[in-house]
Amino acid sequence: MTTPPRPLRSNLQEGSSRWAVRRAQWRALGIPDEDMTKPKIAIVNSSSKLAICFSHLDGIVPALEEAIRAAGGVPFEVRTAAPSDFITSAGRDGRYILPSRDLITNDIEVAVEGAQLDGMVTLASCDKTAPAHLMAAGRLDIPTIVVGCGYQPSGDYRGEHVDIEEVFLAAGSVAAGRMSLEHLCGMADNAIRGPGVCAGLGTANTMHMACEALGMSLTGTTPVLANSPAMWDGVRRAGARIVELVTEGLRPREVLTEGAFRNAVTLMLATSASVNSIKHLQAVAHEADCPVDVPGLFAELADRVPLLCAVRPNGPHFIEDLERAGGARAVLSQLTGMLDLDVRTVDGGTLGEVLAGATVADAEVVRPADQPFGTRPTIVIVRGSLAPGGAVVKRPVDDRGARRFEGTALCYPSRDAALEGLANGEVRPGTVLVVRGLGVVGGPGMALGSAVVFALEGAGLGDSVALVTDGQMSGLVNVGTVVGEVTPEAALGGPLALVEDGDRIVIDVDRRTVDLEVPDDVLSARRDRLGAPELGPDHGWLSAYRRLVSPVPGGAVLTAPAPGRTPTPEENGP
Structure with missing residues (x-):
């Protein structure tokens, strides 16, 4: 006996006024009649031409649309605010930055819940987009995959590596008279060689990896170089998988459990990730109605989790090194004795199943748990x-x-x-x-x-x-x-x-x-x-x-x- 197809909330009652006006709108957009009852998938695009972090997202949408259509879904691109810490921070001393996270969450609710779409693929980029997308997923509780859209390639200046972090730090030296403005301009002009988020383990790459640890991104997709073959592969996989998720009915609140948050905190501590992950993960737990104390988890696990990575600005390795070593999946595979491996993931299996067969390509970049960079915690809750x-x-x-x-x-x-x-x-x-x-x-x-x-x-x-x-x-x-x-x-x-x-x-x-x-x-x-x-x-x-x-x-x-x-x-x- 075959299982009848799961009813879609996007399929309104035929003949009703809402059904009729929606049909008129969508037929005018060129959507054929045979697509009207297919799974309708939101592509949440936090895009902007104000910052290099987001400049490639519009180019990702067509490939994602193609993958969703090939899998039997109908894609609808929706837009949200797109804050960049290095651009949006100019106004009001940076006070718009954190509130933009919640603005994006509400943007998504208005567009996706208002239209009663069936699932979402969200294109995460700069710092506040990934937590906002997770928050919206937890709040709306419809099938969702978060796609981390990659980090920017760094440059060099006068024979030395330079990235946005070094430019940020060097500005203080100019103010103190220890560096010339000309040298700072040279660094700034060469620090970024393409689109994507900051090329260090700042909040953006941290939250992309947190999405994977939570089970809300496909395993093996973070961190990733923007516009690389690996990124495009992850995009196409997400487009195919989201239609399956809608059919299966796997919802974010089945993924965002206490065990998933514990896993994410363990990864944060093992990689010396951004401290901003604390409040962001707590916000996601709130929206997912998961009764977990994230600051308490950081305090509880701080002395138990070994430091397995030393990626800039925390140590000598680059984010590219971490990706080549196997990324978040490799780090998680070294931590299996400390993880809840029974939690579900958007891949379709448990975390234990999706980590099976994971390898570490460079044991100096991602160290074994018994050979860490250190055991003293780098993220510390004080009172x-x-x-x-x-x-x-x-x-x-x-x-x-x-x-x-x-x-x-x-x-x-x-x-x-x-x-x-x-x-x-x-x-x-x-x-x-x-x-x-x-x-x-x-x-x-x-x-x-x-x-x-x-x-x-x-x-x-x-x-x-x-x-x-x-x-x-x-x-x-x-x-x-x-x-x-x-x-x-x-x-x-x-x-x-x-x-x-x-x-x-x-x-x-x-x-x-x-x-x-x-x-x-x-x-x-x-x-x-x-x-x-x-x-x-x-x-x-x-x-x-x-x-x-x-x-x-x-x-x-x-x-x-x-x-x-x-x-x-x-x-x-x-």
Whole structure:
């Protein structure tokens, strides 16, 4: 007996008004009558000509459409916002970057849920697109495959390798007078030789690999060089497989389980991935209605997972080396004793089944679990009197720099004020630079503090000055002692708001603590005179985001708080 075909939600009742007007629209688009009842697949294209990260996505769509049609589906391209950290960060001190993730998620919901399409293939590129696509998959719970569309080829300048990370870092040296503007321009002009995301293990490649570890991308497809034969093969495979997924009915919430998130966190720790993966994975779990504490998983697994990769900016190897060694699949195959191998994947089998036969082409790039680069965690969740709800520290693979930093606070209300203070010579060795008002509410939108980190490094203060902020860091930041995403943030009355110049702050990475050494009665008196923070104009997208965003440990997702109610400090922590 044959199984009857699974009913498609896109097939509206024949003769109804919605069916009739949809038919009129689609027939006018040239869709033949015989295609009207086939599986209808959204191609989610976060494309833009503003940034090289996205410049090749429009060219991918035709090949994907062809593969979907050949498999018996009908493709529909839909567009979303396409933020680039290096382009979109120019406005409002980078405050649009994190909120763009949730904007993309809602874009997808409006287009795909509104049209009642049957499945999605999403084209992931720069940092916020992959988590947004995963969030939309979890929310809509229709068959979905995320396609990582690749990293950009790097260049060379004056006989030395140069990529976007090195340009980002070098700008701090120019500001400090340690590099000429001409040299910086030469680096910038040669750093990128083609389309794709940053060519290091920043947030983009991190989240592409996280998609594979979660089972939401086809196994063996990340990381990948943009426009390479391997990328095109992955695109065509995804087009064929998504139609099968719709027929089979495998939904994201069957894939995005607690075991899948545990696997993803294990991969993040084993590769010293971007710290931004913490809040992004938590946001995905929220949308998928999966009751998992991602920051808690990072804290729990930090000392158990060996470091198997040292890819730039964390170590000597390039992202190309990781791809040649076997990519995320190779790393996962070295971690099988620590993974939940029974979780399902969009490939159709379990993780254990799809990892069977995986090989590591270069055991120096992807090391065996018993021969790691190190056992000291590079992604560390810290807590203490300055961050009762938690904060995150990223340590270099080689563990250079102090694991304990004790110094006196120097406070600034914004990134630009801190940069000005540094340029004016106000920042001295032994300082703990406190930059606040950058959180999801205070920003609003969690402004980027990376420019301060690189300015400190460029000024030769990277190892002698620490930074503590409620803002976020670029996934490429991996220098000095930096405590980011302090929770509760200053704008919600967290202890960070109470710090004054000269206060003693102690950061102890080994003990996982960050403490403000000021008596409680003094802090209480400061709180009494603090007053409400200035939160900026009450209009526009960032204002709406500020009113709806949840605390960072919850993924910084959009929720609906009770009118007039401010979260308590306890609610801002896990």
